[in-house]
Amino acid sequence: MKPPAETKLETVELHEDEHIVPRGSARSTWHVKVKDAWVRAPDVPGARVTQLDPAPGSVWRRRIELELAAGTALLLTESSPLFTYKTPLAHLQHGPAAERRVRRLPHHVGKGGRVQSD
Secondary structure, eight states: OOOOTTSOEEEEEEEEEEEEETTEEEEEEEEEEETTEEEEGGGSTTOEEEEEOOOTTEEEEEEEEEEEETTOEEEEEEEEEOOOOOOHHHHHHHOSOOOEEEEEEEEEEOGGGOEEEO
């Protein structure tokens, strides 16, 4: 991702994690719009990834530092277990539900590298 030479780059800090919740784990990940594709933030060229000590109840945590132009589109994806009630017979016939609730929240890079929701 090479912005025009006159574009000022902002230092952006993003945090991803996975932590324990009832019925499983919840995960938060970031994607960056690069040309016409969404790229996972740790995979963006030039990304600096730091593994952080997990807090109690956390599986893992990491900080991602990127140099991005103001206005760059970001996407926060939050995934968590979805509880669906099943009768005992349905549970035995189909097994436990492994469904997940996924929320995709659009953001962008603001001035000073602040992440702002759309």
